[in-house]
Amino acid sequence: MSATPKYTNSLIRETSPYLLQHAHNPVDWHAWDPKTLEIAQRENKLLLISIGYAACHWCHVMEHECFEDEEVAKVMNGNFVNIKIDREERPDIDHIYMDALQMMTGSGGWPLNIVALPDGRPFWGATYVKKDSWISVLKQLAALYEQDRTRVLDYAAQLTDGLKAINLIPTPEKTDSISLEEMNSAVQHWSQYFDTFLGGYKRAPKFMMPVNLDFLLHYATLTGNEDTGEYVHTTLRRMAYGGIYDHIGGGFSRYAVDVKWHVPHFEKMLYDNAQLISMYSKAYAATKDPLYKRVVEESISFVRRELTAPEGGFYSSLDADSLDGKGMLKEGAYYVWTEKELRELLNEDFPILADYYNINTYGLWEGDLYVLIRDSTEEEIAKKHGITTEVLADRIHSCKEILFRQRESRPRPGLDDKILTSWNALMIKALADASRHLQHEEYLELALEATAFLERAVVKENGGLCHNYKGGKSTIGGFLEDYANLMDAYLSLYEVCFEESWARKAKGLADHCLNHFYDKTGGLFFFTGDTEKITVRRSLETADNVTPASNSVMAINLFKLSLLYPDGKYGEISEKMLLKMRESILENPNSHAHWMHLPLYRAFPFREVVITGRSAQEFAHTLRRYYLPNAMFAGGVTESSLSLLKDRIQKDKTLIYLCESGACQLPVSSPDEAIEQLSL
Structure with a gap:
């Protein structure tokens, strides 16, 4: 029977696993809430805002060294109103204070620790801080606020002005669309950072950046730029060969700490x-x-096995840390191997696995621990061992099954089991894409199950969304990323299913965003809706990063909606958004890669592939095997109210129309003819 905790703070009422991890700290933590700021203002106390997430290694380290310490807690409780934030639950607040930290220090990261005025305006920030330094700096800041408040207020005011200025997008000098020549020049400049041998960028750590790779594959395919295409495939192969990919259980870790994608940060x-x-x-x-x-x-398979909730949604993450063989919490303990362990488990198959996954100096991590990594093809390994590639595949598969069973007996990494609408929407789109291109029906079924769950859990009666869900509760209003990504998922489901309801649902979310998130003056969408109480500023998210910016996703969604619903203003708004971002995109393409799909849609023919009639799905099934980045599928068997399909559905014929902006060529009656017209 476990002992009663010595301390319990108000985080015990929260659902976020990260916040609950701090519920028994001696620090008197509060969750982010406007009422908490009211308390700080009433008591004229500074805010200490600490932001992290459940899978963050250094967040755990600082909690153990500082927030579990009674001496530290005494200083924090005596001088501050302490707020703990899960950045994944409150990206709106994280955006503001991360911008503040970067303005103050030139860099950012988590844990993100901010000291702010009682109204939330920041004036000091840092990431991980050791105990003695933490106590010292907090005492100094509290004393400064008491003794020289004017100086603190002036600095906070200047910083707040700077935070608001970040939202200001420069007015483009040109008003015409981004040309292919301008894109070519931007990609050429960007390419100087490409690591053409190992993939990614010429630096460590290496992040996978699928947003960038997605655009570059699109660009290389349309332009025929072989160097760019080769770079994309080099990166994809190296990542799949690397230790950043879990060769035993599937799935990718967050980033690699080295240049060869070998040792991941294991979350x-x-x-x-x-x-x-x-x-x-x-x-x-x-x-x-x-x-x-x-x-x-x-x-x-990894996502289904380890991140899928019984209700049908998807959990957020797995921790980097787990218990090692000595019962010590250590990063990567669940995933790494000793040579001795592998020899004992695999017996006569060990030499083959050792060559395949480099149980040698190339694959050694630290001490006697190995992170599995490939650097040779199946053909090269098979030749070395005098066997066929088929025999090699069978033996490696057998080895992986043995190692998987052994790994399952180890203590598991921690699970962040909150469900986020935006990330779930990304996964639904992923399953739709996999179903479309790999032709696996069960992936579509999984996507539909997850979508049905989201609609039960986070869609409100007024058409709005919630951002989070856990334990039957959705406590935070939806942000633009939730609406944009779910719209994208709905449109992806429409292209695969040809059920008009998905298009209507995407349109409904778009209309809700135009009513509650759209800045008619600036021409972009705010990250928070007009019903939310604003602290410091109402943010605009425009830069694509490890996930696409909510505004770039919205711009592409609106472009696609304009093809399905041409009578609306969706196309016009999308075009204005792209023009607003013109200079930012061309000056810094690597931070605006998702935006850059839109100029490609305009520089090359964008086709609506309209398939009608009783065999519409069968024809579509054939065509979806191809990579068609400048195409959108629409279809119907019997009837549809969508303008693309009106008067094009014949009872006894299956026809394929290739259209541009709603104007269609004469139909063809087989997928082969359509492929020929698409110039594949």
Whole structure:
């Protein structure tokens, strides 16, 4: 029977696993709430805002060293109103204070620790801080606020002005669309950072950046730029060969700490794996490389096994840390192997696995621990051992099954079991993409189950969304990323299912965003809706990062909606958004890669592939095997109110129309003819 905790604070009432981890700290933590700020203002106390997430290694370290310490808690409780925030639950607040930290220090990261005025305006920030330094700096800041308040207020005011200025997007000098020549120049400049041998960028750590790879594959395919295409596939292969990919259980870790993708930061995030499943599905459609197909299948198996809730949604992440053989919490303990352990488990198959996954100096991590990594093809390994590639595949598969069973007996990494609407939408889209390109019906079924769950859990009666769900509760209003990504998922489901309800639902979310998130003056969408109480500023998210910016997703959604609903203003708004971002995109393409799909839609013919009649799904099934980045599928068997399908459905014929902006060529009656017209 466990002992009663010595301390319990108000976080005990929260659902976020990260916040609950701090519920028994001696620090008197509060969750983010406008009422908490009111308390601080009433008591004229500074805010100490600490932001992290459940899978964050250094967040755990700082909690153990500082927030579990009674001496530290005494200083924090005596001088501050202490707020603990899960950045994944409150990306709106995280955006503001991360911008503040970067303005103050030139860098960012988590844990993100901010000291702010009672009204939330920041004036000091840092990431991980050791105990003695933490106590010292907090005492100094509290004394400064008491003794020289004017100085603190002036600095906070200047910083707040700077935070608001970040929202200001420069007015473009040109008002015409981004040309292909301008895109070519931007990609050429960007390419100087490409690591063409190992993939990714020429630096460590290496992040996978599927947003960038998705655009570059699109660009290389349309332009025929072989160097760019080769770079994309080099990166995809190296990542799939690397230790950043879990060769035993599937799925990717968050990033690699080295240049060869070998040693990961072992946390596994839903949003990474969702986007990479989409990316590898598209790459498989473009190349039919069996490596890409295997990565998709194994990664989906990982998500189904370890991140899928019984209700049908998807959990957020797995921790990097787990207990090692000595009962010590250590990063990567669940995933790494000793040579001795592998020899004992695999017996006569050990030499083959040792060559395949580099149980040698190339694969050694630290001490006697190995992170599995490939650097040779199946053909090279099979030749070395005098066997066929088929025999090699069978023996490696057998080895992996043995290692998987052994690994299952180890203490598991911690699970962040909250469900986020935006990340779930990314996973639904991933499953739709995998179903489309790998032709696996069960992936579509899983996507539909997850969508049905989301609609029960987070869709409100007024058409709005909630951001989070756990334990039957949805406590936070939806942000633009939730609406944009769910719209994208709905449109992906429409393209695969040809059920008009998905298009209508996407349109409904778009209309809700135009009513509650759209800045008519600036021409972009705010991250928070007009019903939310604002602290410091109402943010605009425009830069694409490890996930696409909510505004770039919205712009592409509106473009696609304009093809299905041309009578609306969706196309016009999308075009204005792109023009607003013109200079930012061309000056910094690597931070606006998702935006850059839109100029490609305009520089090359964008086709609406309209398939009608009783065999519409069968015809579509054939065409979806191909990588068609400048195409959108629409279809119907009997009837539809969508303008693309009106008067084009014949009872006894299945026809394929290739259209541009609603104007269609004469129909063809077979997929082969359509493929020929698409110039594949």
